[in-house]
Amino acid sequence: MPQACRQTRTPYRLPRLLMAAALLLVSAAAPADEGMLAEVHAYLYDQANRLGDEVVIEVRPPSAHLPTCDSPQPFLPHAGQPVMGRVSVGVRCGEQGRQVRYLQAEVGIIGDYPVAARDMAAGTLVTPDLLETHRGNLSRLPRQAILDADALLGQQASRPIRAGETLQAHQFQAPTLVERGQAVVVEAQGPSFRVTREGEALEPGGHGERVRVRFGSRELVTARVVGDGRLVVDF
Numbered sequence: 001m002p003q004a005c006r007q008t009r010t011p012y013r014l015p016r017l018l019m020a021a022a023l024l025l026v027s028a029a030a031p032a033d034e035g036m037l038a039e040v041h042a043y044l045y046d047q048a049n050r051l052g053d054e055v056v057i058e059v060r061p062p063s064a065h066l067p068t069c070d071s072p073q074p075f076l077p078h079a080g081q082p083v084m085g086r087v088s089v090g091v092r093c094g095e096q097g098r099q100v101r102y103l104q105a106e107v108g109i110i111g112d113y114p115v116a117a118r119d120m121a122a123g124t125l126v127t128p129d130l131l132e133t134h135r136g137n138l139s140r141l142p143r144q145a146i147l148d149a150d151a152l153l154g155q156q157a158s159r160p161i162r163a164g165e166t167l168q169a170h171q172f173q174a175p176t177l178v179e180r181g182q183a184v185v186v187e188a189q190g191p192s193f194r195v196t197r198e199g200e201a202l203e204p205g206g207h208g209e210r211v212r213v214r215f216g217s218r219e220l221v222t223a224r225v226v227g228d229g230r231l232v233v234d235f
Helices: 004-009 016-025 031-051
Strands: 012-015 053-057 071-075 085-093 099-116 131-137 177-178 182-192 192-199 212-217 220-229 228-235
Touching: 012 131, 031 053, 031 085, 031 099, 177 220
Parallel strands: 182 228
Antiparallel strands: 012 053, 053 099, 071 085, 085 099, 099 131, 182 192, 192 212, 212 220, 220 228
16 A cells, blocks of 8 residues: 555544644645545544534545646545444545545554443343443444433333443333233323323333223323323324
């Protein structure tokens, strides 16, 4: 690999308060590539900086023989892809963006994430004392890792969890607030009315889940669980 290409692959860190200065430290690429690489770094930082306290970006430069990319416009080829880990970045070149190039980048996010402070048995309700905070590269965590500790509070462990384990979405579920066959209260409310009826839940459900409720022998509605034995019909 040519020397110029090796030099451009050095990653750099982008703390939030040093963003303006960091953009001046784009790797020593061939002069024709400096503007494009600066735009790609800035674009990736803008997409990723909200995920953690610090961003580490490494961009593979294009082949040395490509012409200068005028008016570079970076974009993500796949809508909704997370800007973390290995990322493909497209760059439109020229005033009308008719020339498109693709670069590979590695984006690391340094931030905090919750782990289990001690062992949890299946069925345990998560409380603040069961969690502790670790710090590291979020891009190296499992894909379903939970990053927001508050999102776990009140959730129920669906399987045993060991102390120090990274917590993942599939390990938790909303606690059951409505059981199948339970007598429940369903509320329907609009701008000028409020009606409450008693019915029978036909399936179990946790907070925010929708379950079917039967009134009498034939009438069925689907309602959203909002509390212990309480549901609402959304209009």
